[in-house]
Amino acid sequence: MAASGSLLLAGCGAADPSAPAVIADPPDNDVVLAPPPTPAQGWQLGTPAFSLDPGQELQQCFFFEVPYDEAVFVKHIAIAQNPGTHHMNIFRVRTVKELDGNHGDAVADGSCWKPTNWSDWPLVVNSQNEGNVGLDLPEGVAHRFEPREKLMLQTHYVNATTQKTPGLGKVLVNFNRAEAAAVKSELGTAFATNQSLRICPGDVTKTFETTCRFAKENPVTIFAANGHFHSRGRRFTMSVFDPTELEAAEPFYDNTSWDEPVFARNIGAAVPAQGGIRYTCDFAIGPNDCGDPADGCCFTFGGKVEFQEHCNAFVYYYPRRPETDVNCF
Amino acid sequence: MLLTRRPPDWALLARRLVYPGFLPWAAVVAIGCSAAPAGGLAQWEDGGPSAFDAGAVESANDAQREAPAPGEDASEGNDATGALVVVPAAFTEENAPMRLLRTGDAIDLVRPPQGGHVVLLAAQVRNMSTHAATLRVRMRRPETGFIVAEEKRTVAMVPVPGEHATMQPDLRSRSQVSHVPLCPDYDPVDIAEQPLDVEIEVTALYTDPPRVGSARLLLVPTCRQTTEGELALCHCECEANYTLGKCITDAEAPLRSGDWP
Numbered sequence: 300m301a302a303s304g305s306l307l308l309a310g311c312g313a314a315d316p317s318a319p320a321v322i323a324d325p326p327d328n329d330v331v332l333a334p335p336p337t338p339a340q341g342w343q344l345g346t347p348a349f350s351l352d353p354g355q356e357l358q359q360c361f362f363f364e365v366p367y368d369e370a371v372f373v374k375h376i377a378i379a380q381n382p383g384t385h386h387m388n389i390f391r392v393r394t395v396k397e398l399d400g401n402h403g404d405a406v407a408d409g410s411c412w413k414p415t416n417w418s419d420w421p422l423v424v425n426s427q428n429e430g431n432v433g434l435d436l437p438e439g440v441a442h443r444f445e446p447r448e449k450l451m452l453q454t455h456y457v458n459a460t461t462q463k464t465p466g467l468g469k470v471l472v473n474f475n476r477a478e479a480a481a482v483k484s485e486l487g488t489a490f491a492t493n494q495s496l497r498i499c500p501g502d503v504t505k506t507f508e509t510t511c512r513f514a515k516e517n518p519v520t521i522f523a524a525n526g527h528f529h530s531r532g533r534r535f536t537m538s539v540f541d542p543t544e545l546e547a548a549e550p551f552y553d554n555t556s557w558d559e560p561v562f563a564r565n566i567g568a569a570v571p572a573q574g575g576i577r578y579t580c581d582f583a584i585g586p587n588d589c590g591d592p593a594d595g596c597c598f599t600f601g602g603k604v605e606f607q608e609h610c611n612a613f614v615y616y617y618p619r620r621p622e623t624d625v626n627c628f
Numbered sequence: 629m630l631l632t633r634r635p636p637d638w639a640l641l642a643r644r645l646v647y648p649g650f651l652p653w654a655a656v657v658a659i660g661c662s663a664a665p666a667g668g669l670a671q672w673e674d675g676g677p678s679a680f681d682a683g684a685v686e687s688a689n690d691a692q693r694e695a696p697a698p699g700e701d702a703s704e705g706n707d708a709t710g711a712l713v714v715v716p717a718a719f720t721e722e723n724a725p726m727r728l729l730r731t732g733d734a735i736d737l738v739r740p741p742q743g744g745h746v747v748l749l750a751a752q753v754r755n756m757s758t759h760a761a762t763l764r765v766r767m768r769r770p771e772t773g774f775i776v777a778e779e780k781r782t783v784a785m786v787p788v789p790g791e792h793a794t795m796q797p798d799l800r801s802r803s804q805v806s807h808v809p810l811c812p813d814y815d816p817v818d819i820a821e822q823p824l825d826v827e828i829e830v831t832a833l834y835t836d837p838p839r840v841g842s843a844r845l846l847l848v849p850t851c852r853q854t855t856e857g858e859l860a861l862c863h864c865e866c867e868a869n870y871t872l873g874k875c876i877t878d879a880e881a882p883l884r885s886g887d888w889p
């Protein structure tokens with residue numbers, strides 16, 4: 300991997316406002332995302348452009364500091380990713396184990412692959428889509444960031460059999476601010492992962508379903524959601540989970556594309572107090588496919604696209620629980 | 629961080645086991661049928677019967693007539709009908725026999741690869757011949773019926789050695805048993821050392837009509853890790869009112885090799 304630029308932090312007082320948000324002379328498929336014009340309007344995080352060798356999966360964790368000395372609110376997030384991206388997640392850094400960095404640091408592979416290193420880090424935003432994606436929060440709803448809060452941007456690019464990176468990898472994210480006085484509700488997030496998956500050659504109707512509850516004493520509204528699995532995934536659904544109901548509700552999220560999954564927005568699904576989601580992943584693989592040769596060619600839980608599988612749900616809702624976001628395992 | 633834990637309230641548990649309102653759940657209830665069970669509302673708020681628990685009581689009473697007393701092998705009562713007979717069991721480790729469960733048993737809270745704590749539950753199923761099944765586990769608060777967590781997965785079934793017409797999940801992998809996610813516990817009630825009403829439902833796949841069996845019993849999720857760090861983490865995550873970042877510990881247990889690339 301060769302980085303061809305520096306870590307980007309634009310549109311804020313701490314960084315050089317004249318720093319370019321994209322590398323010079325970009326290739327044709329290079330995404331463009333202009334940073335917010337002024338710190339009062341927001342800031343941009345970004346990675347340098349980087350290349351991948353054939354057959355390579357590259358996961359990198361970039362560390363940033365929110366560039367303000369006061370709490371700020373964000374009403375719109377814009378994400379731009381060059382082709383070849385598998386996912387991009389931004390977390391708030393909490394318990395530090397083996398993975399850490401100062402503002403501007405990056406960790407490539409190694410501890411950036413170990414999910415226990417960010418198991419209690421709340422989700423900020425994610426996207427698995429190439430090109431430009433926008434998340435426009437409902438009127439009066441905003442994401443809150445603490446002064447100088449440390450964030451980690453994790454990017455996973457693949458240039459192998461299941462996905463290709465035709466040019467350079469790169470991720471840019473804009474955080475466009477809201478006036479504090481206009482904020483009526485904070486955005487809450489929930490990240491859920493169904494673990495110990497295993498899909499073996501010839502499995503054609505393999506289903507994993509579980510629940511994640513994130514509402515507390517009061518109902519919440521799901522605003523956006525997306526699901527994540529790898530190329531053995533056939534269908535990802537989410538429905539509202541009411542802990543007083545035995546029957547599953549109709550899905551509010553239904554996706555059949557593993558590499559460009561639906562990022563559903565403006566969902567408006569009402570979740571009762573103490574409720575959450577029920578999420579289901581259906582998998583199928585052919586009799587001659589092979590994940591781990593040492594394990595009967597099965598595909599087991601893990602982040603490697605080529606030979607492992609995931610069933611992860613990302614949910615954005617409001618109002619946020621006052622004391623915590625939620626991760627479900 | 630090692631938290632002081634209060635011990636299980638076994639006296640309370642014992643009272644629940646003999647409390648008339650709880651009697652339907654006091655036994656390990658094994659129900660077999662040849663069609664999917666009807667669903668319904670789980671409304672325990674007023675303590676009275678509802679669409680769901682009335683049906684469950686009826687089933688439980690039927691099962692109690694046929695099923696053994698609590699603590700006995702729950703599978704024997706229904707063998708004659710040819711219906712699926714579900715005997716709840718806990719996964720122990722790969723390629724090892726499961727631990728058959730009786731009501732009131734403790735079940736281990738274990739840590740899966742990415743974090744949190746789950747219980748690993750499955751069943752031995754009599755009168756079953758197909759090699760694939762859907763395994764669903766639903767865990768509820770005994771007092772209210774509130775569903776704390778629910779998990780369902782398709783699993784490969786294999787014959788139980790030495791048992792006639794009895795199948796169980798392929799125990800070469802823990803992926804073949806249900807992983808019910810119980811912790812972190814964001815609720816105001818503890819998970820660890822508190823009894824939960826557990827329903828294990830098995831649906832035999834590739835049969836027409838689908839054949840379904842279920843069993844119901846009280847189980848007590850319990851932290852029984854053998855190292856101080858693992859035990860502290862389990863207690864911390866399975867204690868009420870968890871918040872992200874709460875369980876900071878230097879002694880967090882290392883994962884098994886192979887849990888990540």
